[in-house]
Amino acid sequence: PAPRTLLLTGAAGGLGTLMRSLLPAHGYHLRLLDARPVPDAPDAITADLADLDALCEAVRGTDAVLHLAGISLEAPFEKILKANIEGTYHLYEAARLEGVPRVVFASSNHAVGDTPVPAPDGPRIPVDTPHRPDTFYGLSKCFGEDLAQLYWDRHGIETVSVRIGSCFPEPTSVRMLSIWLSPADAARLFHAALTAGDVGHTVVYGSSANTRLWWDLTSARALGYTPEDDSEPYAAKLIAEQGELDPANPANDRLGGHFLTDPPIWPY
Numbered sequence: 001p002a003p004r005t006l007l008l009t010g011a012a013g014g015l016g017t018l019m020r021s022l023l024p025a026h027g028y029h030l031r032l033l034d035a036r037p038v039p040d041a042p043d044a045i046t047a048d049l050a051d052l053d054a055l056c057e058a059v060r061g062t063d064a065v066l067h068l069a070g071i072s073l074e075a076p077f078e079k080i081l082k083a084n085i086e087g088t089y090h091l092y093e094a095a096r097l098e099g100v101p102r103v104v105f106a107s108s109n110h111a112v113g114d115t116p117v118p119a120p121d122g123p124r125i126p127v128d129t130p131h132r133p134d135t136f137y138g139l140s141k142c143f144g145e146d147l148a149q150l151y152w153d154r155h156g157i158e159t160v161s162v163r164i165g166s167c168f169p170e171p172t173s174v175r176m177l178s179i180w181l182s183p184a185d186a187a188r189l190f191h192a193a194l195t196a197g198d199v200g201h202t203v204v205y206g207s208s209a210n211t212r213l214w215w216d217l218t219s220a221r222a223l224g225y226t227p228e229d230d231s232e233p234y235a236a237k238l239i240a241e242q243g244e245l246d247p248a249n250p251a252n253d254r255l256g257g258h259f260l261t262d263p264p265i266w267p268y
């Protein structure tokens with residue numbers, strides 16, 4: 001198939017850098033955008049999500065947007081408001097004004113981070129579990145998912161909202177054994193989300209086929225995503241170093257893990 005032109009926002013970030021190297025093999029021609037300069041990418045657009053005109057120019061003529069830009073951890077509310085809430089609104093406005101038909105939105109497990117971890121033998125967490133953000137960051141991802149629904153219902157822009165677990169080259173904690181998304185599986189999942197037909201607004205979890213997986217990948221698989229990786233080969237070493245997750249520890253009993261117990265930054 002002919003390469004599809006894709007705007008990759010957040011191209012200078014960790015996930016953006018991984019996707020810059022992995023997505024072209026899936027047939028994409030990437031246009032890059034970030035508030036920071038993107039290393040080794042002289043053609044990248046340096047623009048902030050606050051700049052609607054720059055976003056309109058950036059999305060013009062693209063087939064889709066993979067929207068990764070934003071604050072990726074907890075932060076004071078005003079910063080989350082500007083980058084993740086207003087910024088994502090501007091991105092969708094640009095897509096609407098320029099006629100871009102599809103967005104893949106980097107949501108996060110922290111949209112439902114206050115949900116209890118499932119029992120090892122219990123059912124996995126479904127995608128229609130209620131929003132239970134664990135932070136203002138998670139709340140901004142709930143907003144992004146609802147914004148995506150609004151732009152599908154009112155303006156016909158399709159979105160797949162991917163509640164990403166932890167996408168890094170390797171899992172580095174026992175919690176990550178349950179939520180790891182390998183970079184190669186991330187590229188497979190984004191490709192499925194960009195090419196599946198008639199997605200309307202679909203919410204999926206973004207993880208590899210982890211033995212210890214906490215959530216249900218049915219809606220992701222329905223897009224045509226077939227994960228090929230599993231964190232289990234990393235389990236013995238991580239458990240030997242860090243111990244099994246103790247469910248009595250409040251940092252372990254919710255999906256969001258340490259986001260619920262990290263030193264609070266109140267008052268925001």
Ligand code: NAI
Binds near residue numbers: 015034
């Ligand atoms: P990152 O923090 O490494 O990269 C985010 C990028 O967005 C940065 O390069 C930053 O300069 C850019 N950015 C921030 N505010 C901006 C603004 N106002 N305008 C333009 N660019 C702006 O984060 P990472 O890990 O690459 O994550 C990418 C996306 O995926 C984020 O939206 C994050 O919330 C989401 N996500 C990532 C997960 C992961 O495991 N890496 C897990 C769950 C969600």
Ligand code: 15L
Binds near residue numbers: 108
């Ligand atoms: C996220 O949403 C963050 O962006 C990422 O850096 C990780 O912390 C991940 O969640 C996680 O829950 O491990």
